[in-house]
Amino acid sequence: MSFEIKLPLFEGPFDxxxxFIERDELDIYDIPIAQIxxxxxxxxxQLEIMEMEVASEFILVAATLMKIKSRMLIPRPELDEQGHEIDPREELVKHLxxxxxYKSVIQELSALEENRLAKESRGNILSELKALSKIDEVEAEIQDLDLYKLLKxxxxxxAKFADRTDETMHTVIQYPYTIDQQKNFVLERITLRDKVPFSDFIEYKADKIFVIYTFLAILELLQLSLVTLTIGDGFNNFWVQKTEGVSAT
Structure with missing residues (x-):
């Protein structure tokens, strides 16, 4: 007489x-490793007797259990940096x-999945998407195309290209000043007076481009050590004067 053995199937080795721990009411923090x-x-x-393929993860955990068991049999336990004894089961307990x-959460998620699958979606989304795609179909637009529409x-x-061309056109104006010209102008002005405030150059010709070129000329003269600058009176004002021992011409 032959007997058929049926074993429960588990999702993984930790399952x-x-x-075993719940069946024997064991303390998960103090697992009897030999019994487990x-x-x-x-x-x-028993799986091998039933000619069932044993997953590699089960074999890996079996090897890990035997390794932990052998380490617990060593007379000299391993110690950490503080001198405390290292429990070989610590990592296994953490994984368990x-x-x-996560297993408790999976059960709740499975219940939510079953509840969601029991619901019927509102409307026929697939047919609506197909109808929308036909509206933007290129071939359907080409069917109503004629020579008049192409010309329009x-x-x-x-017309758009002509407007864009007109917008991008601009006229380049050459300014009537140069840096060298304004350098000579500044040197000429400071020759007549000991020092000249920068506001005088602005008042001489209240033109923005003239003032910019004059300011750049003063900076270049300063770099050449032909003039010196000192803080003057008023907001953002300064004095420009000839450097001592240097001719202004």
């Missing part, structure tokens, strides 16, 4: 370990607690 290892290996042995936490489109494009 199987949690089953024997139960785990016995389950794998993580798996247990060409006329509009050429």
């Amino acid at each position: 199987l370990l949690l089953f 290892t024997l139960d785990f290996l016995d389950y794998l042995h 607690l993580e798996y247990k936490k 489109v060409y006329q509009k494009v050429m």
